[in-house]
Amino acid sequence: MQTKKFVLLDIDYVTRNQEPVIRLFGKLMGENEEGHIIVLDKSFKPYIYVIPSDPHCITDCTHELSELKLISVEMVPRNDMGEHKEVLKVTFKHPRDIPKLREKILNLPSVKEIREHDIPFYRRYLIDKGLFPLNVVEVQGKVLNSAQSSRRSQGLNGHESQGATEGSENNRTPKPCIFQMENPPKPMDSSLPEFKFLSFDIEVYNPRGMPQSDLDPIILISFSSNQGFRKVLSTKNPPDSSDPNGSPLDFVELVDDEKELLEKFVETVESENPDIILGYNSDSFDLPYIRDRAAKLGVPLKLGIDGSPPKFTRTGFTNSAMIKGRIHIDLYFNVRRYMHLARHTLEHVYLELCGEKKLDIPGDEIHIYWDEGGRRLETLFHYSLHDAVAVTRIGERMIPLSTELTRIVGQPLFDVSRMASGRLVEWYLIRKSFQYQNLVPNKPSPSEVTQREDIHVVGGYVKEPVKGLHENIIYFDFRSLYPSIIISKNISPDSFTYEKEPKGKNCHVSPEDGYKFHKEPVGFIPSAIGQILQDRIRIKSLMKQSTDHRQRQVLNAQQEALKRLANTFYGLYNHSTFRWYSLQCSESITAWGRDFLKKTMDDAEKQGFKPVYADTDGFFATYLGPIDEETN
DNA sequence: GGGGGCCGGGG
DNA sequence: GTGTACGGCCCCC
Numbered sequence: 001m002q003t004k005k006f007v008l009l010d011i012d013y014v015t016r017n018q019e020p021v022i023r024l025f026g027k028l029m030g031e032n033e034e035g036h037i038i039v040l041d042k043s044f045k046p047y048i049y050v051i052p053s054d055p056h057c058i059t060d061c062t063h064e065l066s067e068l069k070l071i072s073v074e075m076v077p078r079n080d081m082g083e084h085k086e087v088l089k090v091t092f093k094h095p096r097d098i099p100k101l102r103e104k105i106l107n108l109p110s111v112k113e114i115r116e117h118d119i120p121f122y123r124r125y126l127i128d129k130g131l132f133p134l135n136v137v138e139v140q141g142k143v144l145n146s147a148q149s150s151r152r153s154q155g156l157n158g159h160e161s162q163g164a165t166e167g168s169e170n171n172r173t174p175k176p177c178i179f180q181m182e183n184p185p186k187p188m189d190s191s192l193p194e195f196k197f198l199s200f201d202i203e204v205y206n207p208r209g210m211p212q213s214d215l216d217p218i219i220l221i222s223f224s225s226n227q228g229f230r231k232v233l234s235t236k237n238p239p240d241s242s243d244p245n246g247s248p249l250d251f252v253e254l255v256d257d258e259k260e261l262l263e264k265f266v267e268t269v270e271s272e273n274p275d276i277i278l279g280y281n282s283d284s285f286d287l288p289y290i291r292d293r294a295a296k297l298g299v300p301l302k303l304g305i306d307g308s309p310p311k312f313t314r315t316g317f318t319n320s321a322m323i324k325g326r327i328h329i330d331l332y333f334n335v336r337r338y339m340h341l342a343r344h345t346l347e348h349v350y351l352e353l354c355g356e357k358k359l360d361i362p363g364d365e366i367h368i369y370w371d372e373g374g375r376r377l378e379t380l381f382h383y384s385l386h387d388a389v390a391v392t393r394i395g396e397r398m399i400p401l402s403t404e405l406t407r408i409v410g411q412p413l414f415d416v417s418r419m420a421s422g423r424l425v426e427w428y429l430i431r432k433s434f435q436y437q438n439l440v441p442n443k444p445s446p447s448e449v450t451q452r453e454d455i456h457v458v459g460g461y462v463k464e465p466v467k468g469l470h471e472n473i474i475y476f477d478f479r480s481l482y483p484s485i486i487i488s489k490n491i492s493p494d495s496f497t498y499e500k501e502p503k504g505k506n507c508h509v510s511p512e513d514g515y516k517f518h519k520e521p522v523g524f525i526p527s528a529i530g531q532i533l534q535d536r537i538r539i540k541s542l543m544k545q546s547t548d549h550r551q552r553q554v555l556n557a558q559q560e561a562l563k564r565l566a567n568t569f570y571g572l573y574n575h576s577t578f579r580w581y582s583l584q585c586s587e588s589i590t591a592w593g594r595d596f597l598k599k600t601m602d603d604a605e606k607q608g609f610k611p612v613y614a615d616t617d618g619f620f621a622t623y624l625g626p627i628d629e630e631t632n
Numbered sequence: 633g634g635g636g637g638c639c640g641g642g643g
Numbered sequence: 644g645t646g647t648a649c650g651g652c653c654c655c656c
Contacts, residue, residue, distance in 0.1 A: 046645060098645040118645055206643050216643085285642040316648035318640095332641055337649095344641065363643045420649065577648075 001140055004179055005029040006037050007192065008137045009275060010325055010412055011122045013095070020046070020094055022125050025305060025325035027275060028177070029136060029190070036176035036305045036325060039139050041185070044125050045071055046095045049078065049439055050088040050105060053112040058086060061110035065090060068101060080439045082494035082518075087115075087439065095121040115439045119430070123411060127434050129185055132410045134403055136190040141182035145175070176305050176325070194550075197399065198225045198274035199391035200265075202286050203384050207367045213292035217258045219370055220380070221265050224388035226396060229272055232385050233264050236370065239378050249381050262290065262299040269303055269326075276327045276413075277303075278395045280346050280387070283330040287321035288312065315418055322414060329417045331391060334398045337420070350390040353397050359386050400557035401564070408561055421568040422575050428565065429580065432528055441493075441579040452576035457586045460616025461594035463601075470612050470622050476604065477618025478596065482570040485592045486585075487530055491573075492523020493582045510588035511595040517588070525580060529569050536562040593617065 006026030013022045024039040050073075052061040058075060065073045071091040078087050090105070092098055102117045119127075131137055203220040204211040222232040230251050235258055238249040255261045269277065279286050287310055294301050301309040304324030311322045321328055336344045339352065347358045361369060361383045369380040406413045409428045416424065433440045444452065478484065485491065489508040495518040497507065507516040517523070522530070536559050543555040572578050573586035593616065601611045601619055609621035 048645075092645090095645050102645080116645085120645060124645075202643085204643050209643080211643050279642095281641040283641095289642090313644085314647060318649090330641095336640080346641085366643060418648095423648070 001182065002142060002179075003138060003140050004033070004037055004039070004177070005136055005138045005188065005190070006039075007275075008131060008133050008135060009327060010414065011126065011133070012324070013121050013125075015094070016042075018094065020044070020121060022122065024131075024137065024139075024185070025176075026137065027193075029193070035174045037179055038176045038306060038325070039141075039179045039181050039185075040144075041125075041181045043181075044128075045091050045093070046098055046121055046124065047089055047091040048098060048102065048105075048117040049076075049115040050090050050111055051080075051085065051113040051115065051439075052088065052110055054110075055086060057110045058088070061088060061108070064108045064110050065105065068104065069093065069097065078437050078439045079494075081441075082523075085439070113442075115442060118443060119440075123427070123430075126410055126412075127431050130187050131185060132187065132407050133412045134192070134406050136188040136192065138186040138188050139179065139181045139183070141180045144178040144180050195275040195399070195403070196225065196227060196273070197276035197278050197392070197395055198223060198229070198269065198272050199278040199388045199395060200224075200282075200286070201279065201384060201387040201391065202289060203366055203370075203380070204289065205367050205370060206364065209364055211289070213289050214296075218261060218289065218293055219258075220384045221261060222384040222388040223268055223272070224385070224392040225272060225274065226392055230385060230389065231268065232381050233261050233268070234381065235261055236373075236377065238381060239374050249378060251385060252381050258293065259297040259299055262294050262297060262301075265290070266299070266302055274326060276329060276395075276399065277323060278329055278331055278391050278399075280391050280394075281330060281332045282328070283315075283320045283333070284318060287328070288319065320414075320418055327413045327417075329395070329399070329402070329413070331394050331398060334402060334417055335394065338398070338401070346387060346390055346394075349394060354390075354393050358390055359383050400553065401561055404554070404557040404561035405564070408558075408565065421564065422572055422578060425565060425568050425572060426579055429525075429528060432524070436524070438494075438524060443579060444577060444581065449576045452581060452583075455583060457574050457583070457590060458594075459590055461597045461614060462616070463611060463614035463619065465613035465620075470620075472623045473612075473620055474609065474623060475618060475620050476600065478600075480566075481593055481596065481617035482589055483529055483533070483566060485589050485596075486569070487526045489588065489592060490517045490519060490523050490526050491585045491588050492517070492525040492527075493580055493585060495521075495523035495526075496582065496584050510591050512591045513584075513587055515584045515588045525569070525585075529566060532562050532566045532569075536566065 006028050008024055008026050010025040011023065013020045019042065022041040022044050026037045026039065028035055028037050050061065050065065052058045062073050065088065071093055074089045075086055076089045078085055098117055102114055105111055106114050201222050202218050204216050205219050206216055219236065220232055220234050224230050232252045233255055234252050235255055237254055238252045255264055291301065291310065303310055305326060306324050308324045313320055313322065332344065335349050339349065341348055341352060347360055350356065350358045359382060361380065366380065369376045402413060402417045405424060406416045409416055409424050410431050411427050430440050497516050497518055506519055508519060509516055539555050539559045543552055543559065546552045546555060573582045573589065575581060597614060597617065597619065601614060604611065604621055608624050608626045610624055611619045611621040613620045
């Protein structure tokens with residue numbers, strides 16, 4: 001039995017002998033260890049929860065379930081919205097069985113509800129094992145491939161090898177260590193290495209406007225890493241080609257043709273061996289384009305650490321490209337989510353983040369620069385390289401936040417970098433649910449979503465501004481009004497109650513609607529927000545104490561990530577697709593908010609202030625001087 | 633005002 | 644893949 005320590009970069013599962021096998025992709029951490037590891041875990045099985053229609057018919061329910069193709073049915077205690085329940089944990093042979101059987105199970109006479117039937121298998125694994133991507137994991141087991149003996153192993157790494165592979169082996173990435181786990185993985189609290197990232201950008205010959213991958217070849221591919229690597233691969237000789245060694249453009253490497261360009265692209269990724277691959281709009285442009293051209297020219301795109309080609313999927317309204325064992329991040333989506341700019345072109349974003357103008361060539365003129373050669377071509381090389389460098393610079397600013405969000409939310413960086421903030425919170429809460437043995441609420445059906453969207457909740461209090469030029473202005477505002485209300489009034493779906501009995505004393509009662517929330521115990525959502533805010537305070541104080549520059553940067557990213565998470569909680573009760581959606585909670589928050597603001601304004605008026613404008617969590621007032629000095 | 637459709641980035 | 648998810652703006656009625 002051996003022990004291996006690694007940074008968890010990515011996770012998925014494959015099917016071997018009809019059984020699911022979890023694969024953890026990592027970068028080895030030990031003293032004399034180098035390279036990648038792929039850890040296989042055959043022991044984890046998918047499951048869902050079944051709530052029987054009546055607590056007494058749990059045996060009927062078990063019986064009905066036993067007719068199906070399952071591994072086991074087990075009675076377990078769980079909490080559901082503050083209510084204790086005995087439910088059935090139903091374990092399946094394969095994740096595929098769940099979408100196949102869940103309708104059938106739901107329609108059994110003794111079944112009332114099914115839960116947690118839509119949690120992707122690899123996410124379930126991370127949550128249940130307490131593993132956090134980008135943190136260190138220790139595993140015990142045995143190495144399956146003796147070092148370097150077989151290229152890409154034999155099928156055990158999930159990707160069927162594509163026949164004999166030729167090409168230079170000189171500075172290729174060593175083959176990953178394939179490791180079979182024999183004991184549960186241990187999350188470790190070790191210090192972490194910095195991540196290496198490689199940015200890339202392609203240029204395409206485009207005499208007809210936007211390039212079409214069936215017609216227009218890729219002419220340049222440029223690279224930039226956060227460790228100083230810079231290169232442009234070109235299918236055309238740089239200027240001054242009469243002297244092959246005298247090129248002033250020493251970052252340019254000439255290749256014979258587009259086929260070699262793509263082969264060198266793969267080799268560069270292998271030899272640079274980055275943890276993270278960055279692009280700008282690379283999910284929907286660069287990588288699909290490279291895929292199409294590589295297919296046309298017969299170049300295998302062995303970009304994953306297991307030699308697999310990128311996998312293209314749809315993520316909502318857009319595409320995403322996954323590179324196994326490395327983390328491909330399209331910064332465009334990050335930037336669009338986190339930066340509020342009118343436009344999100346690479347040029348605009350670079351200017352905003354780095355304060356520098358980017359060398360620019362109008363997109364539709366690239367083929368002209370290419371054809372003209374000479375100085376024009378030189379400019380094109382610089383432009384292309386600079387695009388890749390700009391992506392690296394933007395990455396340096398954006399990645400720390402995403403990596404810390406990953407460590408808090410506990411889902412892969414690939415996913416986290418593409419998730420809307422509401423989703424991040426949702427996965428954070430799903431993990432919390434597991435810890436508290438709570439049942440996760442189901443996602444709403446499409447009809448429920450539209451129903452929710454039709455309901456409008458009254459927002460914050462707004463006092464129309466009094467027209468005119470005001471002097472002697474004071475401004476008052478509540479520091480984070482809504483989160484304070486959620487916590488102080490314990491606003492949570494599991495503390496909300498329709499009960500008439502516990503009036504007043506044991507409940508907070510909302511203004512206007514009179515919704516009641518139990519004062520105790522602390523609700524699920526308030527406790528989660530409370531914990532995030534507390535963590536943030538703790539990290540900010542650590543930051544003050546720290547003298548190490550790098551550590552301070554990490555801590556700062558951590559507290560920023562927590563702030564971002566905390567900030568997205570407030571509106572979530574009113575998000576139609578949120579699992580913990582609650583109209584009562586949503587209405588109560590704003591009702592209390594209006595109440596607090598109005599009361600404070602009334603008090604201020606009594607003290608001689610005249611409010612001239614108010615909005616949600618603060619107001620402006622002019623000071624008229626003390627009105628009635630005797631009252632106070 | 634409300635429903636439907638389109639677009640963003642990339643060359 | 645135990646997937647499948649945005650939000651702003653314009654147009655039209």
